[in-house]
Every structure is written in structure tokens, then in C-alpha cells.
Amino acid sequence: MQRIRTYRRLSLALALALVVGLVTATFAQTTLRIAEHPGPHVGPMEDYFIPLYEELTGVNIVMEVLPPDQLWQRMQLEAAADSDYYDIGYHSPGWFGYYHEKVAGLDDLIEEHGFGIDQYSQAVVESHMINPALRPGEIIAIARNPQTPIYAYRLDWFEHQGEREAFQAEYGRELAPPQTWEELYDIAVFFTRPAGETVADETLTAPLFGYSASIIPPGGMARAFLAIVYSLGLEGWDEDFQTDLDDPILLEGVDYWTRLIEDTFPPQAQSWNFLEHLSFMRESRLATAELWPEGVLTIEEEGAPTAGRIGYALLPQWPGNRQDLPVGRSFIGGGGMLIFDTPNRDEAFQFVQWLLEDQATEFNLRTAMFARADQFEDPEVLGAYDFYDSFLPVFEEQMSYGFPRQPIAEWGAVMYTPVGEFASDVLFDVMTPEQAQQRLVDNMERIFVESGYVD
Amino acid sequence: MSSRRNFNPWAFILPGAIAGGVVLGVPVVQAFWTSLHRLRLYRLHDQVYVGLDNYSRLLQDPLFHLSIRSTVVFTAGCTVLSVLAGLMVAAIMSTRGIRGTAWARLFMAFYLVPFVATQVVVGMLGRLYVWEPEYGLVNFVLGLIAVDGPAWLISRDTAMLATVITNAWRLTPLAILIFYAALATVPDELIESAEVDGAGGLRTFMAIKLPLIRYHIGFVTLIQLTSAFREFDTVFALTGGGPGRATNVLSLLVYNEGISSANLGMANAIAFTMLIIVGFLSLLYMRLARLDKVGD
Numbered sequence: 001m002q003r004i005r006t007y008r009r010l011s012l013a014l015a016l017a018l019v020v021g022l023v024t025a026t027f028a029q030t031t032l033r034i035a036e037h038p039g040p041h042v043g044p045m046e047d048y049f050i051p052l053y054e055e056l057t058g059v060n061i062v063m064e065v066l067p068p069d070q071l072w073q074r075m076q077l078e079a080a081a082d083s084d085y086y087d088i089g090y091h092s093p094g095w096f097g098y099y100h101e102k103v104a105g106l107d108d109l110i111e112e113h114g115f116g117i118d119q120y121s122q123a124v125v126e127s128h129m130i131n132p133a134l135r136p137g138e139i140i141a142i143a144r145n146p147q148t149p150i151y152a153y154r155l156d157w158f159e160h161q162g163e164r165e166a167f168q169a170e171y172g173r174e175l176a177p178p179q180t181w182e183e184l185y186d187i188a189v190f191f192t193r194p195a196g197e198t199v200a201d202e203t204l205t206a207p208l209f210g211y212s213a214s215i216i217p218p219g220g221m222a223r224a225f226l227a228i229v230y231s232l233g234l235e236g237w238d239e240d241f242q243t244d245l246d247d248p249i250l251l252e253g254v255d256y257w258t259r260l261i262e263d264t265f266p267p268q269a270q271s272w273n274f275l276e277h278l279s280f281m282r283e284s285r286l287a288t289a290e291l292w293p294e295g296v297l298t299i300e301e302e303g304a305p306t307a308g309r310i311g312y313a314l315l316p317q318w319p320g321n322r323q324d325l326p327v328g329r330s331f332i333g334g335g336g337m338l339i340f341d342t343p344n345r346d347e348a349f350q351f352v353q354w355l356l357e358d359q360a361t362e363f364n365l366r367t368a369m370f371a372r373a374d375q376f377e378d379p380e381v382l383g384a385y386d387f388y389d390s391f392l393p394v395f396e397e398q399m400s401y402g403f404p405r406q407p408i409a410e411w412g413a414v415m416y417t418p419v420g421e422f423a424s425d426v427l428f429d430v431m432t433p434e435q436a437q438q439r440l441v442d443n444m445e446r447i448f449v450e451s452g453y454v455d
Numbered sequence: 456m457s458s459r460r461n462f463n464p465w466a467f468i469l470p471g472a473i474a475g476g477v478v479l480g481v482p483v484v485q486a487f488w489t490s491l492h493r494l495r496l497y498r499l500h501d502q503v504y505v506g507l508d509n510y511s512r513l514l515q516d517p518l519f520h521l522s523i524r525s526t527v528v529f530t531a532g533c534t535v536l537s538v539l540a541g542l543m544v545a546a547i548m549s550t551r552g553i554r555g556t557a558w559a560r561l562f563m564a565f566y567l568v569p570f571v572a573t574q575v576v577v578g579m580l581g582r583l584y585v586w587e588p589e590y591g592l593v594n595f596v597l598g599l600i601a602v603d604g605p606a607w608l609i610s611r612d613t614a615m616l617a618t619v620i621t622n623a624w625r626l627t628p629l630a631i632l633i634f635y636a637a638l639a640t641v642p643d644e645l646i647e648s649a650e651v652d653g654a655g656g657l658r659t660f661m662a663i664k665l666p667l668i669r670y671h672i673g674f675v676t677l678i679q680l681t682s683a684f685r686e687f688d689t690v691f692a693l694t695g696g697g698p699g700r701a702t703n704v705l706s707l708l709v710y711n712e713g714i715s716s717a718n719l720g721m722a723n724a725i726a727f728t729m730l731i732i733v734g735f736l737s738l739l740y741m742r743l744a745r746l747d748k749v750g751d
Binding site: 069073076080097098206216217218267268270271409410412413417418424425427428429430431435443447450451 | 493495496497498499503517518521582588589606608609610611694695696697698699700701711714715716717718
């Protein structure tokens with residue numbers, strides 16, 4: 001009887017210890033929550049990096065991947081509520097104004113943990129890691145994939161003798177990557193063909209489209225149409241906050257854009273979010289495309305029908321553009337990772353450092369995302385894919401023309417959303433181009449007055 | 456005794472009235488107050504009183520007029536379609552011989568699925584599996600009869616129609632439930648008398664059943680009207696308001712202004728305008744229902 005009582009007490013004590021241990025362990029374990037942008041890094045993070053880090057450190061990581069427009073809105077709302085819900089967020093310089101007050105400065109952590117900030121070029125630091133207007137003197141993010149779009153085309157079709165002859169006969173010039181946006185249009189029209197016709201001697205079982213981007217309004221439309229706006233030599237506004245979007249050249253740009261979409265884009269493009277059109281290209285249903293470099297593996301990964309069949313070129317020039325630019329350009333997009341000012345700030349930074357610095361080579365090999373000097377120089381990285389020989393020089397040269405967005409909180413409200421709505425409203429005849437332009441300008445001027453930038 | 460009798464109803468009503476006042480009244484007052492201010496999402500601490508400026512700009516905005524038109528078409532379409540479909544299905548299901556059978560119960564259970572499904576799920580289902588131009592159900596069925604279906608949600612000519620049908624499909628089960636229950640209250644003797652007098656099924660329905668459930672029809676119409684008028688989730692998931700602004704109903708305009716354009720003052724002005732319109736419609740309905748009752 002005595003022994004039974006002892007066993008019972010012992011069992012009870014063990015059970016209690018187990019429960020206390022479990023509860024303590026649960027509460028002691030750090031959980032980091034990441035707000036992420038879709039892209040080629042998501043798979044490797046889910047399948048490899050996060051499980052590995054959890055195993056190495058015991059830190060628990062939860063990653064939420066949201067569509068781009070919902071991502072910045074969610075981060076903004078959580079920051080406004082001061083909820084500490086996200087510890088780490090995707091950093092796009094254009095969105096930073098919406099939640100900049102809640103973002104942690106990283107200087108002390110960089111110094112304490114010895115993060116190699118010298119691995120980033122000055123241009124990358126300026127475009128993606130600091131914000132002199134909203135957080136002067138601080139590093140506010142770590143760049144992961146700064147990029148600007150380039151032109152991708154089906155190299156095998158461009159080199160096909162029959163296609164070359166047909167193009168020469170129709171347009172009186174060689175079939176080659178376009179030097180101007182009008183040439184890009186011609187090429188796109190040339191390759192837009194119904195099912196039943198052929199391309200490079202192969203019969204099409206589905207319609208082939210000439211060019212595409214992912215243009216769901218307003219975000220997707222803005223992202224794509226801004227390549228036209230910046231190629232026109234427009235920047236939105238100057239240092240005195242005087243807009244240049246009232247320039248008549250914008251009407252030429254939107255007229256061109258409307259023609260390009262109506263004559264050559266797949267209709268589905270209007271409901272596609274970031275990079276979705278590249279899956280269409282991978283299926284050989286798209287001849288040429290806007291390519292944000294982080295999507296390159298969609299069309300080049302081993303086993304993809306298009307792998308090794310893609311050519312890369314700079315965005316074409318807009319003759320008569322307002323800044324005499326020799327090529328086309330868009331804004332420097334892509335992003336990085338920022339740390340929110342939560343109790344987990346230190347642990348969050350350590351994870352980001354581990355991912356983007358300690359695992360820099362592995363991260364690049366699995367995502368093809370470039371940000372650091374050592375990634376551009378590492379023989380293991382450069383030898384990872386054959387297509388890098390043609391892709392990386394174009395990527396780097398186009399970056400040198402990229403437009404760094406003005407670091408004001410209102411960038412999204414005066415540029416990103418309204419420019420997307422402008423192009424969309426003209427495309428769908430919601431208003432005349434002149435009315436839409438006036439609306440765009442009025443909105444920008446009103447917000448600049450409200451914000452006190454101009455009287 | 457008399458004063459106690461007068462006091463009792465108020466004692467019962469008061470807790471609910473207070474709760475209702477707090478839950479409904481405070482947000483409404485706050486929305487109205489915000490609508491009188493300039494308030495940007497990226498400057499939440501910087502609220503500037505602007506009076507009726509947001510309303511004035513709203514009334515002059517062509518996009519607001521466009522959204523009003525889209526909302527009227529969407530609301531009318533969803534209401535008419537769901538009420539008619541609800542009446543039709545309920546009439547068939549309550550017919551003697553069908554009513555109460557296992558098949559009828561199975562069908563009713565099946566038809567309740569869209570009613571209990573999350574609205575976003577309904578929208579996503581519609582976008583990915585029903586209206587998708589290449590692999591969607593509708594174009595698949597049209598393909599069987601050699602009809603080349605359009606890109607429903609991408610064409611300005613068809614997006615609203617597809618959106619209305621999807622949302623009406625979601626609203627119809629409620630109409631079926633209420634009409635089915637209402638039709639069950641129609642005395643069998645009346646139907647039998649009509650049949651003895653030689654009335655057919657359609658005549659019986661139109662002349663006897665329909666007048667007897669007219670208050671239910673009015674009630675369902677009002678519910679569907681107000682529900683469709685403020686619908687956001689299904690439209691957002693299905694089309695996002697596009698293509699262009701073809702399905703940009705008022706609730707999406709509120710979202711776009713408040714979140715995408717970061718203009719919370721204007722968003723609240725639109726939302727408050729919507730409240731006034733819904734309130735007016737509800738009052739109008741109640742007035743008509745009262746007149747109808749007096750006419751009885």
C-alpha cells in the first residue's frame with residue numbers, strides 16, 4: 001500500500017514536472033514571424049533555410065507570404081496598431097513610408113554582430129538600406145534582391161531562320177532585341193499568333209502572345225507601366241516637388257502602353273500578380289516578356305522547357321525622352337528584409353544575418369538573387385548556371401540605369417497607386433487620357449500641399 | 456402597478472439598446488467624424504479638420520459616379536436573380552410529391568453550401584474554377600456545345616454579369632430557406648380548393664401562394680438588397696474591381712481610397728454616404744410595407 005502511494009506520488013511529480021517543462025519550453029522558445037513577398041526565395045526558405053535555422057537554434061519561425069499589395073497594407077496596419085505581430089518584414093523602399101516609425105534601426109546590431117555592410121555597393125545601400133528623409137543617419141534594412149526589369153526573349157525563335165526571314169520581309173529589318181519601345185511593339189505583334197499557326201516550324205496548340213508583364217491593377221499595372229514612365233525620362237517630381245507628370249509625353253506613353261497590351265498581351269495578364277506571366281513564358285506561350293530578375297529561375301531552372309532558350313537585353317530606348325536616356329529604364333525595385341521594433345529585435349536580426357550573410361552563397365544558389373559583392377564574385381555562384389553568362393551582364397548594366405525612388409512617405413500615394421490607376425483607367429476607357437492625367441497630377445499636387453512640401 | 460407595467464419593457468430593452476448603441480453608434484459617429492477630416496494612412500497622428508470638403512470632392516469625382524452606377528447594376532442584378540431563383544427553387548421543392556423526400560433534403564443540404572461558405576472562398580472558386588477562360592467550368596460547358604466562351608472576368612462586357620451571377624449564387628440559399636418555410640405555411644386546403652376549381656400549378660402559385668408570401672418576398676428583397684449593396688469580399692476575390700473599374704462597386708472604392716490611396720478621410724466619407732443610401736432604402740421599404748398592410 002505504501003509502495004503504491006509512493007509510485008502515485010512519483011508519477012504525479014513526474015507528470016507535473018513534464019507539464020511545467022513543456023509550458024516553460026513553449027513560452028521560452030522564441031517565435032519569429034516574417035511578412036514575406038512572393039518570389040523564388042519562398043520555396044527555399046520554407047523547405048531549407050527556416051527548418052535548418054530552427055534545428056540549429058531552437059528558434060521557431062513562422063513565415064506568412066502575402067500578395068504584394070496585401071503585404072504592405074498588412075504591415076502598415078500591424079505597425080499602426082503597434083501589435084508586435086511581425087518581427088521581420090519584406091522591405092520595398094517604395095512602401096517604407098507606411099510603417100517607417102515601427103522599423104528598428106540596425107546600426108547597433110550591425111556593429112554588435114559584425115555584419116559585413118561593406119559587401120553592398122553604395123548604390124544598393126542608398127536605394128535599399130537607408131532612407132535619409134524618413135530615418136536620417138540610420139540603416140533600416142538589409143538588401144536581398146535589388147533589381148530592375150530587363151527584356152527577356154525566346155532566343156531560339158529569334159535565331160530561327162524562317163522567323164528571321166519572315167520578320168525581315170514584314171518589317172524590313174533584322175529580328176533582334178529591340179532598340180526602341182516601338183521596335184518592341186513590332187516584335188510583340190509579329191509573334192502574336194492564334195492556335196493552329198506555327199512558330200519556329202512548330203504548330204501552336206494554343207494562342208501565342210508577343211509580350212507580357214503581370215498587370216493586375218493597381219499594383220501590377222503600376223509596376224509594369226512605371227517602366228514606360230521612367231523610360232519617357234519622367235521622374236514624378238523634382239527637388240522642388242514640382243511634378244513632371246503633366247508633360248504631354250506621358251500621353252504618348254500611355255497610348256503606346258494601351259496598344260501594346262491590347263495587341264500583344266494575353267488577356268489573363270490583367271489578373272496576374274507579380275511574375276505570374278513568366279509561368280506563361282515557361283509554357284512557350286509567350287515570345288518576349290518584362291523580366292524582374294528574381295523571376296529568372298521560373299524560365300531557366302533545370303527541366304523548364306525554356307531553360308537555355310532565353311536571351312536577355314536592356315529595356316529599349318524611348319526616342320525623344322526627356323532626359324536623353326540611351327536605354328529604357330524603370331525604378332530600382334526588389335527589396336530586402338527589415339526588422340520591426342519588437343522584443344525579438346535581436347533574434348530577428350541574427351536570423352537575417354545568418355540567412356543573408358552566413359548563407360549568402362547557398363541562398364544565391366537556391367534563389368538566383370543577387371545583392372552582395374561576394375555573390376557577384378564567387379566562382380561557385382557564377383558557375384551555378386550557364387545562363388548567367390548572358391544574364392548577369394545585362395542585369396548589372398540595367399541596374400546602372402535604374403531609378404532610385406524618392407524616399408518620401410507619400411511615394412505610394414502619389415506615384416505607385418495613382419500611376420497604376422492612371423494606366424488602368426485609360427486602358428479601360430474609364431476616362432480620357434487627358435482626364436486621367438489631370439487626376440494624377442491633381443492628386444500629387446494636393447498631397448504635396450497637404451504634406452507641407454509646397455505651399 | 457401601472458407605472459411598474461410601463462417600466463418593465465424599458466428595463467428589458469435598455470441593455471440591448473445600450474449594447475447596440477455602443478456597437479453600432481460609436482463606429483458610425485467615428486466614421487462620420489473621420490470623414491470630416493483629412494487623414495492619411497501614413498500620417499495617422501496628423502488629423503486635420505476639413506469640414507465637408509471630402510463630401511464635396513466625392514460628389515464631383517467621376518469615379519464615384521461610376522462606382523454608384525456599378526453598385527446599382529450589381530445590387531439590382533444580385534437581388535432580382537437571387538429572389539427569382541430562390542422563389543423558383545423553393546416553389547419546386549415545396550411541391551407535393553417532392554416536399555419532404557430524401558432527394559429534396561439532400562438537394563437542400565447541397566444548396567446551402569454557398570450560404571455557409573466564406574465569401575472570399577466563393578470569390579476564389581469563381582475566379583479559378585468557374586469563370587477561368589481556359590479551364591473554367593462555364594467555358595468547358597460552352598465548349599461541349601461548340602461555343603467559344605469569353606474571358607469572363609477579364610472582358611469589360613462580361614465581368615459584371617459573371618460577378619452578379621457568382622454573388623447571386625451565394626445569396627440564393629437564404630432566399631430558398633425563407634421562401635420554403637413561408638410556402639410551408641400556405642394551407643393545403645387553399646391549394647386543394649384551387650385545384651378543384653381547375654387551377655394549374657403555375658396559376659395556383661401566382662394567384663394563391665405568391666400573394667400569401669409577399670411579406671416574405673419583401674423581407675428577402677430587403678435583406679438581399681442591403682447585402683449586395685455592401686458586398687466586398689466576393690467581388691474583391693473575384694475581380695478586385697476590374698477589369699479597369701468595371702466591377703468597382705462602392706465598397707471596393709472605400710477600400711481603394713482608404714488603403715491603396717491611403718486616404719482615410721475620403722474612405723469614411725464614401726462609407727458614410729453608403730450608410731445613408733442603405734438607410735434610405737430600408738426606410739423606403741418599411742414605408743411601402745406599412746402602406747401595403749394598411750391597404751389590407
